[in-house]
Amino acid sequence: MKLEFLSGWSSAFSRWMVVVAMCGAFAGVNARAQDRHGHGDGVGLEAETEWFTGRRGYLHGGLGLIKSLGEHSSIGLTGHVVRESSGEPFAPSIGLELSHRLAPEWELEVLSFGLTPTTGQHAWAVGARVRREFDLGDDRTLTLFGGPTVARVRAEDGATGAFPHVTHWMAFGGIEWSQPHWRVAGFGSYSVFNRGVRGLDSRVDLEEMTHFIAYKNNDGFARATGGFEAAWTPTERWHFTARYAAIRLEGVRLRHAVMLAPAWHPVERAEVFVGVQWLLNGARGNELFAAGVNWRF
Numbered sequence: 348m349k350l351e352f353l354s355g356w357s358s359a360f361s362r363w364m365v366v367v368a369m370c371g372a373f374a375g376v377n378a379r380a381q382d383r384h385g386h387g388d389g390v391g392l393e394a395e396t397e398w399f400t401g402r403r404g405y406l407h408g409g410l411g412l413i414k415s416l417g418e419h420s421s422i423g424l425t426g427h428v429v430r431e432s433s434g435e436p437f438a439p440s441i442g443l444e445l446s447h448r449l450a451p452e453w454e455l456e457v458l459s460f461g462l463t464p465t466t467g468q469h470a471w472a473v474g475a476r477v478r479r480e481f482d483l484g485d486d487r488t489l490t491l492f493g494g495p496t497v498a499r500v501r502a503e504d505g506a507t508g509a510f511p512h513v514t515h516w517m518a519f520g521g522i523e524w525s526q527p528h529w530r531v532a533g534f535g536s537y538s539v540f541n542r543g544v545r546g547l548d549s550r551v552d553l554e555e556m557t558h559f560i561a562y563k564n565n566d567g568f569a570r571a572t573g574g575f576e577a578a579w580t581p582t583e584r585w586h587f588t589a590r591y592a593a594i595r596l597e598g599v600r601l602r603h604a605v606m607l608a609p610a611w612h613p614v615e616r617a618e619v620f621v622g623v624q625w626l627l628n629g630a631r632g633n634e635l636f637a638a639g640v641n642w643r644f
Contacts, residue, residue, distance in 0.1 A: 391415045397639035404433030419448040438465040454478040472498035493520025502547040514541040535573040544568040545598040561590035571595045586610040603627040616643040
């Protein structure tokens with residue numbers, strides 16, 4: 348069993364190092380511009396890491412690099428490996444995102460990702476998000492956001508062992524309110540498919556389809572979803588976030604995901620976070636411990 352575990356990690360590690368090498372070559376080390384949100388504090392490169400671990404050997408590791416392309420644009424590269432239980436293979440994925448501020452109140456994001464072949468399954472997707480910000484005065488803003496994502500997935504039929512192809516169209520949108528110490532967002536999605544998806548398994552994580560962390564560690568063909576996120580920043584060094592998502596799959600009881608994640612800024616350009624995520628999904632439910640570091644250069 349121990350040798351199996353080490354062998355699995357060795358295979359995943361080699362794949363992960365390819366992702367890391369690609370990220371490093373892509374990002375460079377001499378970036379000095381604005382950060383990804385255009386705050387203009389001299390940040391040109393942001394590195395993000397995250398790890399989740401849970402019961403039954405669940406493991407999820409992620410790395411992301413975001414590079415400023417000037418005053419109004421940025422590009423990001425992400426990589427993930429996921430193992431759902433002990434003895435199963437790791438599923439690597441890689442994503443690319445482009446963000447551009449069209450005007451002071453308008454922003455466009457184009458996203459894509461690919462799930463590399465694992466036990467017969469693989470996928471690719473492209474999507475877009477538009478954000479419209481309204482200034483309410485006194486450092487308060489209201490933002491509307493939304494857009495489509497389309498994925499082509501080679502899924503697995505657990506009953507027959509077949510691997511049918513599914514085209515997944517998702518419409519996603521929401522609203523966000525923020526002020527200096529609080530931020531609250533509500534969001535949801537609705538999907539259609541080119542064929543019936545009941546009984547089909549997909550390794551595509553819904554966070555990659557939506558770019559909202561509330562959906563992380565939830566895969567499958569979701570017909571409809573809804574959720575919210577609330578963040579509180581009481582001081583410059585502490586940040587607390589609560590996330591919730593409800594997910595409706597074909598022929599499956601409603602899933603719920605709840606996450607609490609406090610974060611600490613030991614220095615101005617670094618953030619360390621820990622957290623707990625509860626995946627409430629009957630026998631497939633889990634409790635995950637999360638940790639990660641974000642660093643801006």
